[in-house]
Amino acid sequence: MSDQSASNGRISHGSLMVADPRTKKRNAAEARFRAYGIVAISIGVLFLAALAFSILRSGLPAFTQYVAKLEVTLSQEDYDAAESKMLKTAAYTDIFIENFSNALDERGVDVAYDSDAIERILGKVGGDIRGHYREHPDDIGRPVTFQLQTSSRVEGYFKGRVDRESLVDSRFLVKTDLDIVDALTDADILTGRFNWAFIKGTDAGVDNPGGAGIGAAAVGSLFMMLVVLLLSLPIGVAASIYLEEFAPQNKFTDIVEVNISNLAAVPSIVFGILGLSVFIQFMHLPQSAPLVGGLVLTLMTLPTIIISTRASLKAVPPSIRDAALGIGASKMQSVFHHVLPLAMPGILTGTIIGLAQALGESAPLLLIGMVGFVAREFPDGVVSGFLDPNSAMPAQIYTWAARADAGFYEKAWGGIIVLLAFLLTMNIIAIILRRRFERRW
Amino acid sequence: MNDMRIVKRDVDMNDIKISAKGVQVYYGDTHAIKDVNVEIKDKTVTAFIGPSGCGKSTFLRCLNRMNDTIDICRVEGSIQIEGEDIYDKRVDPVQLRAKVGMVFQKPNPFPKSIYDNVAYGPRIHGLARTKADLDEIVEKSLRRGAIWNEVKDRLHAPGTGLSGGQQQRLCIARAVATEPEVLLMDEPCSALDPIATAQVEELIDELRENFSVVIVTHSMQQAARVSQKTAFFHLGNLVEYGETGQIFTNPQDPRTESYITGRIG
Numbered sequence: 001m002s003d004q005s006a007s008n009g010r011i012s013h014g015s016l017m018v019a020d021p022r023t024k025k026r027n028a029a030e031a032r033f034r035a036y037g038i039v040a041i042s043i044g045v046l047f048l049a050a051l052a053f054s055i056l057r058s059g060l061p062a063f064t065q066y067v068a069k070l071e072v073t074l075s076q077e078d079y080d081a082a083e084s085k086m087l088k089t090a091a092y093t094d095i096f097i098e099n100f101s102n103a104l105d106e107r108g109v110d111v112a113y114d115s116d117a118i119e120r121i122l123g124k125v126g127g128d129i130r131g132h133y134r135e136h137p138d139d140i141g142r143p144v145t146f147q148l149q150t151s152s153r154v155e156g157y158f159k160g161r162v163d164r165e166s167l168v169d170s171r172f173l174v175k176t177d178l179d180i181v182d183a184l185t186d187a188d189i190l191t192g193r194f195n196w197a198f199i200k201g202t203d204a205g206v207d208n209p210g211g212a213g214i215g216a217a218a219v220g221s222l223f224m225m226l227v228v229l230l231l232s233l234p235i236g237v238a239a240s241i242y243l244e245e246f247a248p249q250n251k252f253t254d255i256v257e258v259n260i261s262n263l264a265a266v267p268s269i270v271f272g273i274l275g276l277s278v279f280i281q282f283m284h285l286p287q288s289a290p291l292v293g294g295l296v297l298t299l300m301t302l303p304t305i306i307i308s309t310r311a312s313l314k315a316v317p318p319s320i321r322d323a324a325l326g327i328g329a330s331k332m333q334s335v336f337h338h339v340l341p342l343a344m345p346g347i348l349t350g351t352i353i354g355l356a357q358a359l360g361e362s363a364p365l366l367l368i369g370m371v372g373f374v375a376r377e378f379p380d381g382v383v384s385g386f387l388d389p390n391s392a393m394p395a396q397i398y399t400w401a402a403r404a405d406a407g408f409y410e411k412a413w414g415g416i417i418v419l420l421a422f423l424l425t426m427n428i429i430a431i432i433l434r435r436r437f438e439r440r441w
Numbered sequence: 442m443n444d445m446r447i448v449k450r451d452v453d454m455n456d457i458k459i460s461a462k463g464v465q466v467y468y469g470d471t472h473a474i475k476d477v478n479v480e481i482k483d484k485t486v487t488a489f490i491g492p493s494g495c496g497k498s499t500f501l502r503c504l505n506r507m508n509d510t511i512d513i514c515r516v517e518g519s520i521q522i523e524g525e526d527i528y529d530k531r532v533d534p535v536q537l538r539a540k541v542g543m544v545f546q547k548p549n550p551f552p553k554s555i556y557d558n559v560a561y562g563p564r565i566h567g568l569a570r571t572k573a574d575l576d577e578i579v580e581k582s583l584r585r586g587a588i589w590n591e592v593k594d595r596l597h598a599p600g601t602g603l604s605g606g607q608q609q610r611l612c613i614a615r616a617v618a619t620e621p622e623v624l625l626m627d628e629p630c631s632a633l634d635p636i637a638t639a640q641v642e643e644l645i646d647e648l649r650e651n652f653s654v655v656i657v658t659h660s661m662q663q664a665a666r667v668s669q670k671t672a673f674f675h676l677g678n679l680v681e682y683g684e685t686g687q688i689f690t691n692p693q694d695p696r697t698e699s700y701i702t703g704r705i706g
Contacts, residue, residue, distance in 0.1 A: 248512065317549075323545065326538060326542065326544075326616065327542065327565075327619055328535055328540075328562065328619055329561075329562075337561070
């Protein structure tokens, strides 16, 4: 090649039909790079699938609960008689057992049981029934179908956590109880159903994993997200517009810029300490309130929103600003009428990323007292939703996961599913909004 | 009718619209414009020509204070429009830009409908009281922009969906919709094909009737075709300014002659 190029003063390219060594090398490099990409994506998909599988496997049982269905008709006389007794709940338990054995006879089930076994399987049925009639006196004399929840260990038996071989007889459950459970299941008295109580339930489950629900914590998270959205979006967007479009370029703005980037990297627990000392100890805002949680998470979300908003403002072509200014629009008009609408999709993406981070954050919340067992009831209204002590989903999940009882552990996985459902909903809303704002013309 | 217009034009041509005296522009430490004196007449097309980087666009952007948006840019000297110094501290550049419209090198319609593109200026300046007024302004501006016939059936289609030449004429229509007195054009045809260029040039000639037009161009043929007055810039200096015919046939400065004959630039 070299003597050829020397002879005619040009580089000889050779035949196009044969790939030269350089081309071969380049093509091989490209093929390798593609292979790396495919491998990387496959590993990612694999991990995602494994994660989704393990979450669903461990979490889905939390959405099923096992109940005993029994129709009871209580006459006024029975009610008066039971209420006049010293041990009222025991009287109701007797009424239940009477109805229960009738139901068993009807279905031809032959199994031995006593009131202790009933209590081990279904808990304190007398109290549940009495509570119902005291709350709904109209139901006296009418047939009422009770759905009584099984105890945590019986539920564990249904879900495979408890089996005959490993079961050690205790005052909570003995082996013969499982025979009763099997017989009741065959007779269709014990059935599984969707556990609405887990989603709507407000009991954080200090001692009863079966009744624990994530409802109150979900409402707490919702109110916190409202605070974060209402504060961080306007403040973040306004700050970025000022820094990007109006602020002069000098030392001071440089320092502000560097520090915003630094803030994005500050560990979230530091914001928790800050919230504790500023919002609670100094400003005396109520402890464990979603308002305070929202404020802390706002501090955490702001840098994310500011950075992404500035990036999307920067991406708007300067010709649009020139066009608006050239017509005689003021700086502010050019920004708000033309630049901001074009930057909107990017701003929304940043906001959703920030909100998703905030939604999944538990460390700063623990420091300001939004711990799992605080969530006990739904707030009465909007104001109390912000100010009354409540928890947030990640804090609730953390509390459940830290408990020894396998029932709580299952609830933690179920809570993660609810949390992910929240996140997915938020992302879908963001995608819909993006589509609306995006101008592909 | 046509003759009447020519007579009227001749009379108006004597008015001086913009008068620049001793203008110096600095970008940081760079001295971009060196002591430029120029008088631009009303109802005339004035062309600024010169090699790349000679400062003609910079000077054009001084005339509506678009350079204000660049932090490091500093302007000295005086530029008067009808006797009023536009760099006086009482002057709001936003108000000035409504009076001195601008068309840019690359067509830059807003990503909105054709109607909204043209109506934006009148809306922010409050030129229309009713929807009917606004419709009228939009139609008039699009007619002046010589694009009405092409877009009248799709006023609510996106402006960015038009061809390059149509987009530039839309931008001109948008610029004239605010009824400016001066129209600045920064290489308006550099991104257009010859046919679109011819349409825009024809349009510039028509705009002369109502506006004082200042056009920056790289093409000497274009300057010769559309302008009455030509200014030649070189390395930040205004080398020569005069009647277009005189500049192209009988340049006084050897640098102008070299540029026009293709030896520098």
